[in-house]
Amino acid sequence: MYADWPLLSLVIWTPIVGGVLVLVVGDRKPAAARIIALLSSIITFLLTLPLYSQFNIDTHLMQFVERHDWIPAFKIEYFIGIDGISMPLILLTSFTTVVVIISAWEIIQYRVAQYMAAFLIMEGFMIGTFSSLNAILFYIFFESMLIPMFLVIGIWGGENRIYATLKFFLYTFIGSVLMLVALIYMYHKSGSFSILDFHLLPLSLTEQILIFLAFLVAFAVKVPMWPVHTWLPDAHVEAPTGGSVILAAIMLKMGGYGFIRFSLPITPDASAELDWLIIFMSLTAVVYIGFVALVQRDMKKLIAYSSIAHMGFVTLGFFIVFRIMAGDGGSQGSVLALEGGMVQMISHGFISGAMFLCVGVLYDRMHSRQIADYGGVVNTMPVFAAFMVFFAMANAGLPGTSGFVGEFMVILASFKASFWIAFLAATTLILGAAYTLWMIKRVIFGEVANDNVKALTDINKREFLFLSILAIAVLVLGLWPDPLVRVMHPTIENLLNHITISKI
Amino acid sequence: MAEFTQPNLLPALPEIVMLAMICLVLIVDLFLSQEKRWISLLLSVLTLVLTAVAVIAVAPVDSVSTFGGSFILDQLAVTLKIAVCVVVILVFIYSRDYLVDHEIYKGEYYVLGLCATLGMMIMISAHSLLLIYLGLELLSLSLYAMIAFNRNSKSASESAMKYFVLGAMASGILLYGISIFYGITGTLNINQLAEVVSLKIEQYPVPMAFALTFIVVGLAFKLGAVPFHMWLPDVYQGAPTSVTLLIGTAPKIAGFAMAMRLLVDGLGDLQVDWSQMLMALSVLSLAIGNVIAIAQTNFKRMLAYSTISHVGFILLGILSGTANGYASAMFYTITYAITSSVAFGVLLLLNRKGSEAENIADLTGLNDSHPWHAAMLAIAMFSMAGVPPTVGFYAKLSVLQSVVQIELVWLAVFAVLFSVIGLFYYLRVIKVMYFDKPIPDQIITIKQALDVKILLSANGLTLLGLGIFPSALMGYCILAFS
Numbered sequence: 001m002y003a004d005w006p007l008l009s010l011v012i013w014t015p016i017v018g019g020v021l022v023l024v025v026g027d028r029k030p031a032a033a034r035i036i037a038l039l040s041s042i043i044t045f046l047l048t049l050p051l052y053s054q055f056n057i058d059t060h061l062m063q064f065v066e067r068h069d070w071i072p073a074f075k076i077e078y079f080i081g082i083d084g085i086s087m088p089l090i091l092l093t094s095f096t097t098v099v100v101i102i103s104a105w106e107i108i109q110y111r112v113a114q115y116m117a118a119f120l121i122m123e124g125f126m127i128g129t130f131s132s133l134n135a136i137l138f139y140i141f142f143e144s145m146l147i148p149m150f151l152v153i154g155i156w157g158g159e160n161r162i163y164a165t166l167k168f169f170l171y172t173f174i175g176s177v178l179m180l181v182a183l184i185y186m187y188h189k190s191g192s193f194s195i196l197d198f199h200l201l202p203l204s205l206t207e208q209i210l211i212f213l214a215f216l217v218a219f220a221v222k223v224p225m226w227p228v229h230t231w232l233p234d235a236h237v238e239a240p241t242g243g244s245v246i247l248a249a250i251m252l253k254m255g256g257y258g259f260i261r262f263s264l265p266i267t268p269d270a271s272a273e274l275d276w277l278i279i280f281m282s283l284t285a286v287v288y289i290g291f292v293a294l295v296q297r298d299m300k301k302l303i304a305y306s307s308i309a310h311m312g313f314v315t316l317g318f319f320i321v322f323r324i325m326a327g328d329g330g331s332q333g334s335v336l337a338l339e340g341g342m343v344q345m346i347s348h349g350f351i352s353g354a355m356f357l358c359v360g361v362l363y364d365r366m367h368s369r370q371i372a373d374y375g376g377v378v379n380t381m382p383v384f385a386a387f388m389v390f391f392a393m394a395n396a397g398l399p400g401t402s403g404f405v406g407e408f409m410v411i412l413a414s415f416k417a418s419f420w421i422a423f424l425a426a427t428t429l430i431l432g433a434a435y436t437l438w439m440i441k442r443v444i445f446g447e448v449a450n451d452n453v454k455a456l457t458d459i460n461k462r463e464f465l466f467l468s469i470l471a472i473a474v475l476v477l478g479l480w481p482d483p484l485v486r487v488m489h490p491t492i493e494n495l496l497n498h499i500t501i502s503k504i
Numbered sequence: 505m506a507e508f509t510q511p512n513l514l515p516a517l518p519e520i521v522m523l524a525m526i527c528l529v530l531i532v533d534l535f536l537s538q539e540k541r542w543i544s545l546l547l548s549v550l551t552l553v554l555t556a557v558a559v560i561a562v563a564p565v566d567s568v569s570t571f572g573g574s575f576i577l578d579q580l581a582v583t584l585k586i587a588v589c590v591v592v593i594l595v596f597i598y599s600r601d602y603l604v605d606h607e608i609y610k611g612e613y614y615v616l617g618l619c620a621t622l623g624m625m626i627m628i629s630a631h632s633l634l635l636i637y638l639g640l641e642l643l644s645l646s647l648y649a650m651i652a653f654n655r656n657s658k659s660a661s662e663s664a665m666k667y668f669v670l671g672a673m674a675s676g677i678l679l680y681g682i683s684i685f686y687g688i689t690g691t692l693n694i695n696q697l698a699e700v701v702s703l704k705i706e707q708y709p710v711p712m713a714f715a716l717t718f719i720v721v722g723l724a725f726k727l728g729a730v731p732f733h734m735w736l737p738d739v740y741q742g743a744p745t746s747v748t749l750l751i752g753t754a755p756k757i758a759g760f761a762m763a764m765r766l767l768v769d770g771l772g773d774l775q776v777d778w779s780q781m782l783m784a785l786s787v788l789s790l791a792i793g794n795v796i797a798i799a800q801t802n803f804k805r806m807l808a809y810s811t812i813s814h815v816g817f818i819l820l821g822i823l824s825g826t827a828n829g830y831a832s833a834m835f836y837t838i839t840y841a842i843t844s845s846v847a848f849g850v851l852l853l854l855n856r857k858g859s860e861a862e863n864i865a866d867l868t869g870l871n872d873s874h875p876w877h878a879a880m881l882a883i884a885m886f887s888m889a890g891v892p893p894t895v896g897f898y899a900k901l902s903v904l905q906s907v908v909q910i911e912l913v914w915l916a917v918f919a920v921l922f923s924v925i926g927l928f929y930y931l932r933v934i935k936v937m938y939f940d941k942p943i944p945d946q947i948i949t950i951k952q953a954l955d956v957k958i959l960l961s962a963n964g965l966t967l968l969g970l971g972i973f974p975s976a977l978m979g980y981c982i983l984a985f986s
Binding site: 027070071072073074114136139140141143144146147150151154155161162165166169170173174177178180181184185187188 | 871875886891892893897898901902904905908909913916917920921923924927928931932934935938939974975978979982
């Protein structure tokens with residue numbers, strides 16, 4: 001029955017239409033706006049479920065494909081489809097948006113409709129980005145989603161929000177315009193804007209390196225990788241809770257997705273040539289940013305830095321494959337590395353989202369993000385403390401949680417490439433535990449620090465709802481990652497075969 | 505001498521209709537009391553509608569020329585003329601309240617505006633060096649008068665003076681270039697000029713390059729490309745905003761047509777030479793326009809520098825020397841005119857009696873008082889910055905694509921990097937509207953005339969609509985050069 005529906009289009013456009021509807025209802029009727037927003041996000045989530053259940057795991061080919069002429073003058077098509085890489089990310093997006101809408105329910109009082117609409121429209125754009133198979137369509141979604149995020153941080157953000165949001169927009173924009181030139185160049189070479197055609201386009205090494213660098217700037221800013229990460233802590237600190245959650249859970253994944261959809265298959269030789277650069281940047285993120293996280297006094301900033309460190313694993317997993325194949329690791333290790341990176345992306349989506357929500361819960365009560373203002377929260381908020389400690393453990397990579405799976409896979413794969421790379425990557429197990437647990441110790445445990453903490457009330461039903469949904473997700477993915485790994489396996493193997501063949 | 509033959513007047517029907525209507529407006533306006541001034545506006549809008557209808561009615565399948573080949577009506581002319589008429593209709597309706605508030609609600613405004621439009625129409629269809637010049641002067645003279653229209657404003661008189669002196673000089677330079685070409689080729693007709701130039705290019709390379717330089721300088725001045733841009737910010741700022749709206753939109757379309765007729769139709773054989781000149785102009789315009797705009801606090805002045813940078817983009821499309829590039833530049837020009845009419849349109853609405861709202865700070869907190877207008881201006885700003893899904897993105901994409909096609913990748917990279925710098929000042933406008941809290945004792949009130957609101961909304965949403973479905977307009981642009 002589903003087979004005839006343009007399911008993917010529905011998933012993209014339902015939230016956008018819902019968002020416009022919310023805008024039309026307007027700020028004067030906040031209750032209606034909230035309900036329409038929640039319904040649209042839930043309908044979107046339900047619509048994404050068939051993408052998983054109907055997904056054919058025996059093929060690496062694109063599924064749910066829709067292809068229509070759009071701008072024939074430049075052969076730009078409305079061409080969408082998903083494979084094992086993009087499908088999990090789409091599910092993550094629709095899931096996270098529901099959580100964000102619930103989390104904002106009564107917290108946001110200023111211009112409710114605009115807030116809800118921004119997240120819904122952003123959801124549509126993000127799903128569009130993950131499912132576009134035409135480069136210009138991808139670029140349009142990729143850039144469009146900056147607009148709602150720019151407004152979210154700028155309107156509902158903290159004190160220094162304007163600096164943060166301008167920095168966020170300009171950083172990401174400068175990265176992507178260079179990518180646009182690269183895309184146009186490849187259109188000039190291949191006569192098509194289809195990403196699948198780009199995959200097959202032969203390019204000389206010089207061309208590949210230039211294109212690779214253009215992609216690198218675009219995606220490294222998005223991930224973000226050291227040294228272009230500095231916009232992230234600012235943006236996170238100033239963004240409202242929902243903004244932080246979407247930023248950490250989904251937007252950072254655009255970078256990782258870009259590497260695996262564009263950089264690796266389009267410029268395999270340049271990727272092999274320059275993999276040392278990415279590995280170096282990733283390890284710096286893991287080790288150096290880990291230390292930076294340790295000294296943060298602001299909880300959101302700490303989690304932001306920990307996000308950068310965790311995303312280092314994603315890029316490490318994607319680009320270590322060339323070293324593994326050069327050694328005698330064989331394809332087994334390479335598959336492990338790529339899948340580890342993917343699992344890490346999904347898992348980080350859940351965990352960082354949950355961490356930001358936890359900080360949001362505290363911030364809504366105390367209006368402070370400073371670690372020093374807290375202490376002994378467990379005494380007044382025992383249920384909340386349980387959740388936060390659980391998510392912190394997951395963030396530190398405790399076995400049994402999803403945080404462990406991805407990191408472990410990448411570290412294991414790295415051993416097949418080089419002991420030292422694996423060694424440096426593994427320091428995250430110590431550093432991650434150190435900065436997360438130290439923060440927990442100072443915020444949650446100990447004596448009640450001051451009267452404000454004493455006056456705290458434990459989480460209400462709404463907060464319990466979204467935290468428990470996330471906790472279940474983290475636990476399930478940690479104990480039983482197979483459903484996730486299984487859907488991506490054929491795609492990853494095909495990708496690996498593809499990048500071993502030189503394009504020169 | 506051949507006998508006098510009756511020329512085919514049909515292709516010039518739109519211009520004839522317009523001229524007749526201008527006379528009518530001029531006379532009818534004399535008998536109107538101030539309360540009934542709206543009849544002049546109505547007649548003027550009717551004039552433009554009738555002209556546009558006439559354009560469509562006489563639109564040829566291919567192209568026809570008349571008046572001994574000095575007047576041409578082709579696909580390019582049809583599309584551009586309709587665009588000009590539509591944009592001028594927007595200008596007239598948006599500016600009504602402003603004119604009333606500033607006590608310059610007079611019929612002459614519309615008569616002069618229509619004369620300027622007639623000048624643009626003639627520029628678009630002119631296929632003789634002399635006719636191009638005539639159209640240009642009709643446009644310019646009307647604009648000089650319109651800028652000085654508010655007699656009580658010193659800054660308006662100053663900028664009218666400045667525009668007049670510099671404009672006259674530029675016209676002189678252009679005329680000088682034209683006269684040298686006439687001397688070399690012995691013809692004013694563009695078609696014959698093209699033939700003779702291709703024959704004599706070996707014989708007179710230096711005089712031709714010399715004359716070409718003058719023509720390009722004249723063009724650059726009229727378009728406002730660096731280093732011939734100095735008049736633009738002052739005129740934009742000094743002129744009444746309703747006139748700035750006119751200067752900032754429709755004449756760009758006519759200027760593009762002039763560049764096409766002169767450089768492409770007439771001097772296509774010198775393409776190597778003028779491409780390089782345009783490249784220098786374009787690089788400078790992109791750099792200086794974008795960088796200096798950052799420092800502006802006056803919204804009109806900022807838009808002036810932004811115009812300069814957009815001219816840089818238009819020149820990029822022209823310099824590629826391919827049909828594809830011309831079509832992109834044409835698309836860019838038309839969409840730019842539509843976009844800036846939204847920006848100036850919102851600014852016009854913000855004006856109050858006796859004071860000009862023209863600083864960026866005047867937009868503070870617009871989202872709180874008028875979310876719909878803020879949204880329209882935000883769309884215009886994102887479109888100028890080239891952020892998808894607005895039409896500005898597609899315009900930039902098509903121009904960049906034509907530049908990459910002639911293997912000038914560095915130029916494309918240069919252009920996009922400077923458009924990132926440009927993004928900053930567009931974002932600042934949005935920041936002021938959305939993120940800053942309104943100043944308590946300065947509450948923005950907007951006159952909400954229904955017709956203006958509907959038109960402005962349609963205009964703003966067109967930017968989104970064209971951004972999502974640019975094919976139709978792009979199709980017309982490509983058709984014009986096929």
